[in-house]
Amino acid sequence: MADSLCMYFQLHQPWRLKWFWPGDPYDNRERYFDYPLTRSIFEKVASRCYFPATQLLLDMVREHDFKFSLSITGTLIEQCELWEPKLIKLFEELISTEKVELLGETYYHSLSSLFEDRAEFRDEIEEHRNALLKLGYEPTGFRNTELIYNNSIASFAREMGYRSIMTEGVGWVLGNRSPNHVYKAKGSNIRVLPRNYMLSDDIGYRFSAKWWSEYPLTATKWAQWVAECEGDVVFVFIDYETFGEHHPQHTGILDFLRHLPTELERAGVSCLTPSEVVEEYAPVGEIDVPEFSTISWADSERDVSAWLGNEMQRMCFEEAKLLRPYVIESVPEFVWIWRRLLTSDHLYYMSTKALSDGDVHAYFSTYPSPFDAALNYMACVCDLKAKVFREKAAEKQRKAERMK
Amino acid sequence: MDSMNKISLCFYAHQPTRLRRFYPLEGYLSELSRSLYFDIAQDYSVFMRMNYEKALNHILEWLERDTVDLYVYVSGIFIEQCAWSPELMELLKRIMKIAEPVCSPYYYSLSCFYPLLTEFCHQVKLHISKIEDIFGKTSSVFINPHLTYTPELNSVLRDMGVNYVIARHDEFTGKQDSTLPKSVSPRMYEDRNWSGGVLWMDLASPDIYSLPDEIERRGVDIVPIWELAEDSGDRGDNHTSSISPSNSSKTLTQPPLKNHAQSLFYYEVSSLCTYPMSPLERDIYGRLQQFDILLEMGSPPPTSVIYTLNALSILSDFKRRMWR
Numbered sequence: 001m002a003d004s005l006c007m008y009f010q011l012h013q014p015w016r017l018k019w020f021w022p023g024d025p026y027d028n029r030e031r032y033f034d035y036p037l038t039r040s041i042f043e044k045v046a047s048r049c050y051f052p053a054t055q056l057l058l059d060m061v062r063e064h065d066f067k068f069s070l071s072i073t074g075t076l077i078e079q080c081e082l083w084e085p086k087l088i089k090l091f092e093e094l095i096s097t098e099k100v101e102l103l104g105e106t107y108y109h110s111l112s113s114l115f116e117d118r119a120e121f122r123d124e125i126e127e128h129r130n131a132l133l134k135l136g137y138e139p140t141g142f143r144n145t146e147l148i149y150n151n152s153i154a155s156f157a158r159e160m161g162y163r164s165i166m167t168e169g170v171g172w173v174l175g176n177r178s179p180n181h182v183y184k185a186k187g188s189n190i191r192v193l194p195r196n197y198m199l200s201d202d203i204g205y206r207f208s209a210k211w212w213s214e215y216p217l218t219a220t221k222w223a224q225w226v227a228e229c230e231g232d233v234v235f236v237f238i239d240y241e242t243f244g245e246h247h248p249q250h251t252g253i254l255d256f257l258r259h260l261p262t263e264l265e266r267a268g269v270s271c272l273t274p275s276e277v278v279e280e281y282a283p284v285g286e287i288d289v290p291e292f293s294t295i296s297w298a299d300s301e302r303d304v305s306a307w308l309g310n311e312m313q314r315m316c317f318e319e320a321k322l323l324r325p326y327v328i329e330s331v332p333e334f335v336w337i338w339r340r341l342l343t344s345d346h347l348y349y350m351s352t353k354a355l356s357d358g359d360v361h362a363y364f365s366t367y368p369s370p371f372d373a374a375l376n377y378m379a380c381v382c383d384l385k386a387k388v389f390r391e392k393a394a395e396k397q398r399k400a401e402r403m404k
Numbered sequence: 405m406d407s408m409n410k411i412s413l414c415f416y417a418h419q420p421t422r423l424r425r426f427y428p429l430e431g432y433l434s435e436l437s438r439s440l441y442f443d444i445a446q447d448y449s450v451f452m453r454m455n456y457e458k459a460l461n462h463i464l465e466w467l468e469r470d471t472v473d474l475y476v477y478v479s480g481i482f483i484e485q486c487a488w489s490p491e492l493m494e495l496l497k498r499i500m501k502i503a504e505p506v507c508s509p510y511y512y513s514l515s516c517f518y519p520l521l522t523e524f525c526h527q528v529k530l531h532i533s534k535i536e537d538i539f540g541k542t543s544s545v546f547i548n549p550h551l552t553y554t555p556e557l558n559s560v561l562r563d564m565g566v567n568y569v570i571a572r573h574d575e576f577t578g579k580q581d582s583t584l585p586k587s588v589s590p591r592m593y594e595d596r597n598w599s600g601g602v603l604w605m606d607l608a609s610p611d612i613y614s615l616p617d618e619i620e621r622r623g624v625d626i627v628p629i630w631e632l633a634e635d636s637g638d639r640g641d642n643h644t645s646s647i648s649p650s651n652s653s654k655t656l657t658q659p660p661l662k663n664h665a666q667s668l669f670y671y672e673v674s675s676l677c678t679y680p681m682s683p684l685e686r687d688i689y690g691r692l693q694q695f696d697i698l699l700e701m702g703s704p705p706p707t708s709v710i711y712t713l714n715a716l717s718i719l720s721d722f723k724r725r726m727w728r
Contacts, residue, residue, distance in 0.1 A: 315713045371709040382720035393727035
C-alpha cells in the first residue's frame with residue numbers, strides 16, 4: 001500500500017494575442033499582445049483562485065505536515081509582478097515554510113523541448129531557474145511543459161542539473177507496472193516520477209462532475225483511495241487553477257483542499273516533496289520513451305498532438321521555431337516578443353480535435369475557432385519575422401555607415 | 405432592332421500560377437526562384453487537362469462560318485502557359501486575327517485598389533505589351549478581376565488607350581464623359597437577360613458548344629462593345645443605372661474580399677508595392693498578387709486556413725528577402 005503522496009500544482013497564464021492587424025499603429029510588444037485581455041483574465045483567476053488557494057495552502061502547511069510543490073511559469077510570474085505583486089509575497093511565504101518546493105521548467109511554457117537544437121530549451125530553463133532564484137528557491141525537480149517527455153528530454157534535464165523529472169503515467173509506457181513508484185529514465189540516471197492520472201483527474205477533472213458515480217468527492221474518500229493504492233508513492237499533478245477557477249468555489253473545492261491534510265494523516269499517508277521522494281525511494285525500473293513516441297499529459301492521446309496534431313499547428317510551429325537564430329541576434333524587444341509567441345497555449349488553441357478533448361481546448365481558448373487562432377498567430381509571427389529582418393538590414397546599413 | 409436585344413460577346417481564359425506547399429526551412433536555405441513558391445507541375449497538369457483546344461476549334465469554326473464581333477480575354481499567365489501547347493497557341497493566334505483582345509492587370513490582380521496606381525499601371529501595360537507581342541493587336545477594352553472597378557482608374561486607363569471597361573455598374577461610378585472609358589455590364593450565360601451587356605464566358609465552359617444555338621433562340625444580336633456603349637449613351641442614361649447588373653450569378657454577387665484572411669493577405673501584399681525589386685522579384689511579386697490566391701482563401705476551413713497560412717509563410721519569406 002502507498003504510504004506517501006507527492007503533489008504538484010501547475011500555475012500558468014500565457015500572454016494573449018491581439019486580433020492582429022498589420023496596419024495598426026502600435027510598435028513592439030503592444031503590437032502583438034492584448035494587455036487588457038491578459039490582465040483581465042489574470043485578475044479574474046487571481047481573485048477566484050490564486051489568492052484564496054494560496055492563502056489556504058499557506059494556512060495548511062503552517063497547521064499540518066502538509067507538503068507539496070509548485071510549478072510556476074515565467075509568464076505567470078511576470079503577470080503577478082505587473083498586476084498583483086502581493087501574490088509573489090504569498091509564494092515567497094510558502095517557500096519560506098520549507099514545506100513547498102518549486103519545480104524547474106521552461107520560462108515560457110513553450111515547446112522548445114521539441115526543437116531539434118537544444119539551445120532554446122537550455123536558455124528558457126536557465127531563465128526560469130533565475131526567476132525562481134529571485135523568489136529564493138533553487139529547483140532540483142524538473143517538469144517540462146505539459147509533462148512532455150522522452151528519453152532525450154530526461155537526459156537533458158539531468159545535464160541541466162535536475163535530479164528528478166515529472167511525466168505522465170502513460171499506460172503503454174508503464175506496461176503492467178504501477179505509476180506509484182520512482183523510476184529511472186533510460187539513458188540517464190535522472191529519477192522519473194509518473195503522474196497517477198486517475199487520482200489526479202478525480203480532483204482536476206471530475207471533482208464537480210455530477211454525472212460521476214463517485215460524486216460528491218470528499219477529502220475522506222479520496223485520501224482513502226490514495227492509501228489503498230499499490231506502490232510506494234502516489235504522484236498527483238494538477239492545474240492550480242483547479243482550486244477556484246476550473247472548479248468554482250461553490251463546488252466546495254477549497255473545502256476539499258482544506259480537509260485534505262487531516263484526512264491524509266488519518267489514512268496514514270504522508271506528504272512528500274519531489275526531492276524527499278528521490279531521497280526516500282529507489283527506482284524500481286526504467287522508463288523508456290523514444291523521441292518519436294513523445295508523451296505528455298494532454299488529451300486522450302497523451303502525446304504532443306494537442307499542439308502539433310494538425311497541419312495548421314505544425315506550420316505555425318515551424319515558422320516560429322525557425323526564426324530563432326535571427327531573433328536572438330536581434331534587439332531584445334524582438335526576443336521578448338518571440339519567446340512569448342512560443343508559449344504552447346497559442347498552438348493549443350489551434351487544435352481541431354472533437355469530442356471531449358475538443359471541449360477542453362475550446363474552454364481555454366479566447367478565439368471563436370481554432371482557425372482564427374491559427375490565422376492570427378501566423379500573422380503575428382510573419383509580421384515579427386519581417387521586423388527582425390528589417391532591423392537586421394538596418395543594422396547592417398548602420399555598420400556600413402560607421403565604417404565610412 | 406431595339407438596343408435592348410443587343411449583346412457583345414467576350415470569351416475569357418485564365419489560369420493562375422498556383423502556390424505550392426512551402427516549408428519555411430527551404431526558404432532560409434534556397435535562392436529565390438519561381439519554383440520555390442509556385443507549383444509549376446500542378447499548373448501544367450491542370451492546363452493540359454482543360455481541353456481548351458476543343459473549345460477554340462469550335463469557336464474558330466463558328467467565326468469562319470458567321471461574321472461575329474468577338475472579344476477575347478486571355479490573362480498574362482494564361483498566355484505564358486500556352487507555351488506548353490504550341491497547337492493551342494496557334495489556334496489562339498488565328499482567333500485573335502478576327503477577335504478583339506481585352507486587357508487586364510497582367511497577373512490578374514486587384515492592384516487597382518492599392519494606395520498608389522503604379523503597380524496597377526505596370527501590370528496593365530505589361531499585359532497590353534504581351535498581347536501586342538504575341539497577337540500583334542492593341543487592346544481598347546479592359547476588365548478587372550471579379551469585374552470590379554473604381555473611378556480612380558479612368559484617367560490612367562484612358563492614357564493607356566482603353567476606351568471601354570467591362571464592369572459591374574454598381575462599381576462604375578464614372579459620369580458620361582467622352583474623355584473617360586465607357587462601361588458595359590457583364591452578363592453570364594445563366595442570366596435570364598443577356599440584352600444590353602457583354603456575355604462573359606469561360607473558354608472552358610461546356611456552354612460554349614450550345615452558344616450559337618442559344619443566341620439564335622434568344623433572338624439577340626451580337627454587336628461590338630462600342631455600339632452597346634453608344635446606345636446606352638444615346639439614351640442619355642446614367643451608366644450606373646442604365647444597364648443594371650444581373651443578380652442571378654454568384655460570381656457577380658460575391659465581394660472580392662469577404663473574410664479576414666483575404667483582407668490580411670491583400671493588405672500585406674499591397675504594402676510591398678513600392679519596394680525596389682529585381683526583375684525576378686518583380687515577377688514573383690506579381691504572381692503573389694493573383695486574385696486566385698485571394699479566392700482560395702474564401703473557401704471553407706480548414707482548407708482555406710491551411711492555404712492562407714501557407715500563403716502568409718511564402719509572403720513572409722519573400723518579404724524578408726526585400727530587406728537585404
